[in-house]
Amino acid sequence: MSFGSLSQAHPSPTQGLALASAAAAVVYGLFLVSRPASPLKTLAKVAAVGLLTVLALVIDAPAPLIVALALSTVGDGFLAGNSERWLPAGLAAFLLAHLAYIRLFMGEGGGAGALMAEQWRAVGVAGALIGGLAMVIWLWPGLGRLRPAVLFYAAALAIMTATAFTLPRQLWPAMVGAAAFFLSDAILSAELFKNRRSPWTSQAVWWLYYGAQAAITWAYLR
Numbered sequence: 001m002s003f004g005s006l007s008q009a010h011p012s013p014t015q016g017l018a019l020a021s022a023a024a025a026v027v028y029g030l031f032l033v034s035r036p037a038s039p040l041k042t043l044a045k046v047a048a049v050g051l052l053t054v055l056a057l058v059i060d061a062p063a064p065l066i067v068a069l070a071l072s073t074v075g076d077g078f079l080a081g082n083s084e085r086w087l088p089a090g091l092a093a094f095l096l097a098h099l100a101y102i103r104l105f106m107g108e109g110g111g112a113g114a115l116m117a118e119q120w121r122a123v124g125v126a127g128a129l130i131g132g133l134a135m136v137i138w139l140w141p142g143l144g145r146l147r148p149a150v151l152f153y154a155a156a157l158a159i160m161t162a163t164a165f166t167l168p169r170q171l172w173p174a175m176v177g178a179a180a181f182f183l184s185d186a187i188l189s190a191e192l193f194k195n196r197r198s199p200w201t202s203q204a205v206w207w208l209y210y211g212a213q214a215a216i217t218w219a220y221l222r
Contacts, residue, residue, distance in 0.1 A: 013058045014221070021051035025210045033202050042080040048210055049073045052217050061220045064104035071097035072213060087192065091149050094185075098156040101216070102163055105174070109166030124165035124175070128182060132158025135186055139193045150193075157185055170222070177215030184208035 024047035032041045053069040075093030078086040115122045136154045143150050164178030188205045190196040 014055060017051050017055040017058065021048055021055065021214070024048040024051065025206075025214075029203065029206045029210070033206050034199060037081045042077060045076045045080040046073055049076055049213050052213055056217060056220070059221060061217070062104055062107070064100045064107070065217070065220055068097045068100035068104065069213065069217065071100060088146070088149065091146075091153055095149075095153050095156050098153075098160040101160045101178070102156065105160070105163035105167055105178070108168070108171065109163055110168065111166055114166040121165045124179070125162040128158045128161035128165070128179075131182065131186070132161075135189060139189055142193050150189075157182060167219075171219045173215040173222070174219035177212040177219070179212075180208045180215065181212035184212060 024044050028041070028044040028048060032038075032044055035041060049069055050073040053066060053073055056066045056069055071093050075090045075097060078090035078093060110117075115125060132154045136151060139150060140147065161178045161182045164175045167174055184205050187201055187208070191201055191205065
């Protein structure tokens, strides 16, 4: 089913929710991403993916997608505030979101057969797993008590990205979204644990992250 046919079937809910989500993302990315924590900043960040969650509910998307978007919204709420205070809770929410995405992609994907049939998929899987291992090795010395949490998180992120490459070709936006999610989290990890902060990194984290969530959602709207 195409996005156009869905728009005609549910013009107000789907188009309105998609536009509102994009508007919240633009407001957050252009005006709030680098500002100190505030209720407005939290509201805009939560609204961006929160409205995608409502959109997924409206079009009766697969349950794991709805769960993943809802958990990501919770994680956004934690990380929009004092990131140092709420980082463990935010990591937990996003870890569960990645597990939901793994469930989604494994249910929709072709498994090892898809990797054997098309070698480019295996390259994507290898890149995700090697990238996850490299991330852990690079971050490990400065993680302290967060080592177990980050290890599990990096493993879930890498597996989520890898399983996306087993999806059918028509779900290609989800593959792109999973890869963008990986890149966003890699840059965010450098910010949080290596103090590699700059205006461009904050922008990159946000747009890659929101683009990832929107692309995965769009894959199931098409």
